[in-house]
Amino acid sequence: MLAKFLTEDHRDCDDQFARAEAAASDGDVAAARAAFAEFEANLAHHLEMEERVLFPEFEQATGMHGVGPTAVMRMEHEQMRSLLGQMQGALAAEDLDSFLGAGETLNVLIQQHNMKEEHMLYPMAEQALAASAGPLLERMQAL
């Protein structure tokens, strides 16, 4: 249940990213801004759901605090935020080449990150948090 929900959220973020990238590639700054705002908000929400609910619960259940998979995932979230900031700055300056370059980097970072989550972390979390999956899902959606 948790894995399915979070995995579908990954795909939604992908689609929003693709729309922002396509608009920027067409040179349409206004459309790129609108699509990027939507993408950024959704990605930020996804990262928060993991950092504020899923990761702490997972760390609690497995005893892996500050080590193990969640530590690496948190670090990659920070790298994503930094790239989001660079994309935001490039859009403000209407520098679409920099926007697309940072976007390509963010996409590769996100894709390899998602692969690790979907193949390893989420299945581990499903196992560790099987009993409380329902309430956890509600807490994540309420954020």
Next chain:
Amino acid sequence: MNAPLALEQAPPISVPLRFLLTAPLFGMLAATLLLIGGDEVLATRWSPLLLALTHLVGLGVLTMAMCGALLQLLPVLVGAQIAQPLPIAAVCHGGLVLGTLLLAGGFVAGSGAMFAVAAGVLAIALGGFISVVGSALWRADRPDASTRGMRLALLGLLATLLLGLALALGHAGTGLPLWRGTGTDLHLAFALAGWVGTLVVAVAYQVVPMFQMTAPYPQSLRAWLAPAIGVVLLVAAALSAWAPQSQSLAWPVLALPLAVFAIATLGLLAHRRRKVGDASLAFWRLGLVALLAAIAVGAASRFFATDLAMQLAVTLFIAGFALSAVCAMLYKIVPFLVWLHLQQRISASAAARHRIFPPNMKALLPEPRARAHFGLQLAALVLLVAAAFWPFLVRTAAALWFAAFAVLARNLWTVLARYRVECERIDGCGT
């Protein structure tokens, strides 16, 4: 479940980069050989220069790049860690460089001693690689279709290596007969379909949907494609050993799973959700179309008495399909790796953190440069194919092919140069 997964398992950057940056240099060497030898190289399939060229590309470019990529991708794709990556990379890379040069030298000079040493060195380099990567792959927690495909590809590499060693010892004048004909056909089939083809399939399951935002490959296809290549390869090998007259039926069948793969991937790419194209996408498409052409020509070759069609099929497979797939991967992996390592270096430095940013992937390797390489490689492929019919074109094709590899080399080595400059900038921050 095994010990807690540390997902931060990426090896030091020098581990993959030494392989990935060496690959185009061997391509330049192979093109030079063709430039010097001219149409003599393509005279027959047993021309020593052609055999040298095939190994410079097959080992020096394709296997070199694939080994480097596998060492980098295993932790991400499979969650499998490789202990002691630095010494392993040194032995595999050093051995692959030396062994490939000696093997090509053995063909060109007709030197039995060079064949003997090449066989020993390649046995150590590739045998070591197979055992290290194999143990990581077979330890993987949740083997998915991609992991299982990589295992089969590794077995394909092992079979290629063993057949190659038997052939090399035949050349080395050890008294062993040179198993030319059936032995060479098997060596080539395992190299192209068992190792290169299967690995591209296994990696494509992951990277095509990831980077191009396509739908996933259908579950049934993922489960059966790589094993089907393996089964058909074994049946074809058994037939050619025990019933040589039935060979002509077996080899075209071998191509069927790869044809299904090419058509399925082109279909996925046609409906990709990411609308912005790049050089990597162009290389995938070129490679898949070349694969279909190679299969069509290979199937037709049964109806011709000469080696021409078979040579053309192998050219399309190696210079068209395999090389393009490798380039599609290089243009994603090299700039991303450099960005990632720069980012980590910045994060580790209190003075640099939040003050400087690493150049993004497109700043490290601008798209127009990758496109220029694509254009040259496409032109070289067209001329290489044309040269099979009109031998006077061989040197023009070779010159273009050299230019394509040289531009690839410049593209990749420039990224490394930028990496070094940025490292100094980061280290100098706050001092």
